[in-house]
Amino acid sequence: MKDAFGAPQSLLVLGGTSAIGLATARRLIARRTRTVWLAGRPSPALESAAAELRELGAYVRTVAFDALDSESHETALGKIFTEGDIDMVLLAFGILGDQGRDEEEPLSAVRVAQTNYTGAVSAGLVCAGALQAQGHGSLVVLSSVAGERARRANFIYGSSKAGLDAFAQGLGDALHGTGVHVMVVRPGFVRSKMTAGMPEAPLATTPDAVAEAIVTGLRRHSETVWVPGALRVVMSALRHVPRPLFRRLPV
Amino acid sequence: MSVDTVSLTGWGRTAPTTALRFRPRTYEEAAVAVRGCGPRGSIARGLGRAYGDAAQNAGGSVLDMTALNRIRTIDAATGLVVCDAGVSLHRLMEVLLPLGWFVPVTPGTRYVTVGGAIGADIHGRNHHISGSFSRHVQDMELLTADGGIRTVRPGTALFDATAGGMGLTGVILSATLRFQPVATSLMSVTTERAVDLDDLMARLTASDHRYHYSAAWIDLLARGRATGRSVLTRGEHAPLHVLPARARRTPLAFRPGQLPVAPALVPHGLLGRTSVALFNELWYRRAPTYRIGELQKLSTFFHPLDGVPHWNRVYGRRGFVPYQFVVGFGQEEALRRIVRRISRRRCPSFLAVLKRFGNGDPGWLSFPMPGWTLALDLPATLPDLARFLDELDEEVATAGGRVYLAKDSRLRPETLAAMYPRLPEFRALRAELDPDGAFRSDLSRRLGL
Numbered sequence: 171m172k173d174a175f176g177a178p179q180s181l182l183v184l185g186g187t188s189a190i191g192l193a194t195a196r197r198l199i200a201r202r203t204r205t206v207w208l209a210g211r212p213s214p215a216l217e218s219a220a221a222e223l224r225e226l227g228a229y230v231r232t233v234a235f236d237a238l239d240s241e242s243h244e245t246a247l248g249k250i251f252t253e254g255d256i257d258m259v260l261l262a263f264g265i266l267g268d269q270g271r272d273e274e275e276p277l278s279a280v281r282v283a284q285t286n287y288t289g290a291v292s293a294g295l296v297c298a299g300a301l302q303a304q305g306h307g308s309l310v311v312l313s314s315v316a317g318e319r320a321r322r323a324n325f326i327y328g329s330s331k332a333g334l335d336a337f338a339q340g341l342g343d344a345l346h347g348t349g350v351h352v353m354v355v356r357p358g359f360v361r362s363k364m365t366a367g368m369p370e371a372p373l374a375t376t377p378d379a380v381a382e383a384i385v386t387g388l389r390r391h392s393e394t395v396w397v398p399g400a401l402r403v404v405m406s407a408l409r410h411v412p413r414p415l416f417r418r419l420p421v
Numbered sequence: 422m423s424v425d426t427v428s429l430t431g432w433g434r435t436a437p438t439t440a441l442r443f444r445p446r447t448y449e450e451a452a453v454a455v456r457g458c459g460p461r462g463s464i465a466r467g468l469g470r471a472y473g474d475a476a477q478n479a480g481g482s483v484l485d486m487t488a489l490n491r492i493r494t495i496d497a498a499t500g501l502v503v504c505d506a507g508v509s510l511h512r513l514m515e516v517l518l519p520l521g522w523f524v525p526v527t528p529g530t531r532y533v534t535v536g537g538a539i540g541a542d543i544h545g546r547n548h549h550i551s552g553s554f555s556r557h558v559q560d561m562e563l564l565t566a567d568g569g570i571r572t573v574r575p576g577t578a579l580f581d582a583t584a585g586g587m588g589l590t591g592v593i594l595s596a597t598l599r600f601q602p603v604a605t606s607l608m609s610v611t612t613e614r615a616v617d618l619d620d621l622m623a624r625l626t627a628s629d630h631r632y633h634y635s636a637a638w639i640d641l642l643a644r645g646r647a648t649g650r651s652v653l654t655r656g657e658h659a660p661l662h663v664l665p666a667r668a669r670r671t672p673l674a675f676r677p678g679q680l681p682v683a684p685a686l687v688p689h690g691l692l693g694r695t696s697v698a699l700f701n702e703l704w705y706r707r708a709p710t711y712r713i714g715e716l717q718k719l720s721t722f723f724h725p726l727d728g729v730p731h732w733n734r735v736y737g738r739r740g741f742v743p744y745q746f747v748v749g750f751g752q753e754e755a756l757r758r759i760v761r762r763i764s765r766r767r768c769p770s771f772l773a774v775l776k777r778f779g780n781g782d783p784g785w786l787s788f789p790m791p792g793w794t795l796a797l798d799l800p801a802t803l804p805d806l807a808r809f810l811d812e813l814d815e816e817v818a819t820a821g822g823r824v825y826l827a828k829d830s831r832l833r834p835e836t837l838a839a840m841y842p843r844l845p846e847f848r849a850l851r852a853e854l855d856p857d858g859a860f861r862s863d864l865s866r867r868l869g870l
Binding site: 171172173174175176177179201202255303304305306347348349350389390391 | 428433435436437438439440461473474478479480481739740742801802806807830831833863866867
């Protein structure tokens with residue numbers, strides 16, 4: 171169960187090797203979290219992430235989960251919920267793709283969309299159903315500012331996150347009053363292995379800062395969290411910039 | 422029996438969860454609801470005054486007991502009262518005060534049910550004389566996991582597990598209570614100021630035994646030499662002869678006043694450091710240095726907050742976190758350290774109460790133990806409050822003390838075991854009596870009770 175400050179006792183990270191997911195898990199273990207499930211494609215990276223969290227004193231289990239294999243989500247995730255309540259699900263998987271190549275090869279663009287959007291829709295719905303049945307819990311969805319307004323430089327990734335963001339907002343409204351809380355997290359440019367080697371955007375942040383914002387959001391029962399918080403103002407201005415001008419902006 | 426799906430919180434308005442709410446009107450309906458509960462179990466709920474998650478059951482059933490509210494028999498000669506568990510102490514006062522009987526123990530609110538009072542084994546300002554609520558229970562009817570109804574009497578394991586058992590041994594359906602006789606419905610109150618914590622403890626130690634009711638309001642924002650300055654209010658039920666002639670005509674009238682309802686939306690920063698410090702300053706200065714024999718209404722003396730319906734809203738939408746602990750006699754140093762820490766941290770707590778408990782009570786999970794108890798309420802939005810309270814838990818546990826489960830919404834399961842040494846017995850009894858977990862609550866899940 172979550173305590174009065176929204177700190178969960180059990181956590182399920184979808185995308186068990188995600189830097190933000192692991193940073194959040196570390197922070198939550200320092201609070202109340204005792205059980206962590208890391209769901210991801212079986213790999214040495216997943217096991218070493220689990221080992222790292224075990225050292226912090228948590229009981230960690232890994233489970234095979236592939237975002238692209240939507241058919242398996244029901245069974246793979248359903249099994250986790252039968253072993254006990256999950257107080258918080260962190261939907262942290264996603265791929266950035268390579269905009270240049272993706273524009274050339276539609277199939278690899280589809281892979282980005284399927285991972286970030288279709289996979290998240292099926293996993294999100296499975297988890298939402300299970301959380302609803304247990305009458306409590308938080309579903310935290312990692313969206314992105316890239317989904318707020320499509321940019322020339324990464325609109326394939328951006329459009330998948332836009333879809334995910336809209337899905338999560340709607341899901342949050344659908345679950346209002348069921349005891350399940352859905353929180354959409356919109357980080358800006360996050361310095362991590364996913365963005366290694368890319369030119370840094372303004373207001374760049376770190377996985378730890380995102381994790382901190384998630385913990386605060388849980389305490390406040392927030393529905394939307396921007397990281398850093400200033401992005402909320404920046405993006406609400408950018409959203410209203412006329413297209414011809416927006417196209418020319420160096421962002 | 423009406424059934425609906427509701428989102429519930431405790432009085433502190435934190436951590437809402439959703440459950441199926443049944444409202445049984447008879448014992449049979451309650452038994453049907455318990456037998457029909459799914460794998461997520463059921464828990465009884467009264468008037469929702471437990472601050473934390475004790476009367477919530479996410480995804481399961483919650484039995485709203487307030488429709489089981491009949492007072493069955495009253496023995497006006499001996500003060501024995503048989504009533505349903507959903508009867509509130511308010512109702513009992515309304516009915517029994519005019520007959521010259523008063524509830525044996527009352528907490529800071531009259532809006533608790535008899536079932537809740539036993540389940541949390543509540544205490545009042547008379548704990549040093551009368552002990553906790555369950556000491557005045559002659560017997561009770563308990564609906565257990567098998568759907569049967571048992572009569573439970575003091576001195577049995579089931580009674581001691583149920584008193585303070587937070588509703589996890591079964592649903593209390595009715596109880597026989599021993600009331601205390603009173604001559605009037607007024608209190609004769611002695612008020613005095615204590616300049617600091619040591620002065621307060623000295624005064625309480627020296628003269629508590631002379632008063633039936635005793636507690637002190639403590640200013641936790643005062644710093645330096647004034648740390649722990651307090652106002653002691655101690656009193657007795659006023660005898661008839663001290664009443665003025667006019668009041669003597671209706672000595673047992675029960676007329677609690679009512680102020681306007683707290684608004685539904687209050688900004689959460691209202692009770693900040695400045696406003697609370699100002700309130701505390703005024704409250705302390707307003708109090709007389711020493712005054713005896715002041716006549717107060719029962720409701721003013723015992724339940725000042727009940728005058729404002731929904732007073733819990735003043736903390737705003739995000740709610741508040743109460744904290745109450747007890748440390749034994751001989752651990753005064755721990756108490757001083759904790760008070761100093763709270764005051765150094767400038768926690769805005771405007772209704773902090775310090776009291777001396779008397780002997781411990783038989784309930785396995787009963788909170789009181791001989792020693793000092795301090796209760797405070799803090800806004801849930803205070804930065805880093807979670808960690809601060811964890812640190813206080815450590816202090817309390819190291820000093821051999823404990824925190825109050827009826828007010829808890831954040832304790833660590835590991836710390837709980839250190840605080841309640843009879844927890845293993847409680848778990849064992851529950852495993853035997855309720856192997857499938859028909860009775861569960863958010864509290865029991867969170868703490869692994």
